[in-house]
Amino acid sequence: MKEKKLGGRPKLANYQKRTKCFRVMFTENDYIYIQSKAEQAGLSVNEFCHQAAMDCQLCQRISxxxxxxxxxxxxxxxxxxxxxxxxxxxxxxxxxxxxxxxxxxxxxxxxxxxxxxxxxxx
Known part of the structure; x- marks a missing residue:
């Protein structure tokens, strides 16, 4: 018998699944700005925010x-x-x-x- 191909994307491994969520509030102007930046990058707003958060470099506050x-x-x-x-x-x-x-x-x-x-x- 011939196996039927399943449609859709293959399942992610457990370590690749995003299971946690942060809620972040923006002003209307900030949200429009982020939307335009995500559009320019060719990403969804969620993916843009995820990449921005993961790639940012932070400095420790001055003690x-x-x-x-x-x-x-x-x-x-x-x-x-x-x-x-x-x-x-x-x-x-x-x-x-x-x-x-x-x-x-x-x-x-x-x-x-x-x-x-x-x-x-x-």
Whole structure:
């Protein structure tokens, strides 16, 4: 006997089946924009959103410690500008100690940032 071919697409393996769903709300303008982007890509809106979510690259948010270190560095940058102005006015020898103090503070902050980034990778 001859086997009859079944119509339709072959069944997916269990690991290929999409069984979970997220509900996402968009404004009317956002939805129209996404529809047009999906159309340009030749995909359905669902497939476009799926690919966009799977392919996106995210950055970790800045931790409070990192934000504090950035503020400290910003303050130090201001101090460096003031020291540069003093050096032009009074000469290098007059502000030498301030320079060493800023260098040690920058080194401390860099060490703190390195330690925090290593802790967050674990």
């Amino acid at each position: 409070p410690e990192m934000a504090s270190a950035i503020r400290d560095l910003s303050g130090i940058a201001n101090n460096v500008n003031q020291i540069a102005h003093q050096m032009h006015t009074y000469g290098l020898e007059a502000v030498k100690q301030q320079c060493f103090s800023i260098i040690s503070e920058v080194s401390r902050i860099i060490t703190q940032v390195k330690n925090n980034s290593h802790d967050s990778e674990d």
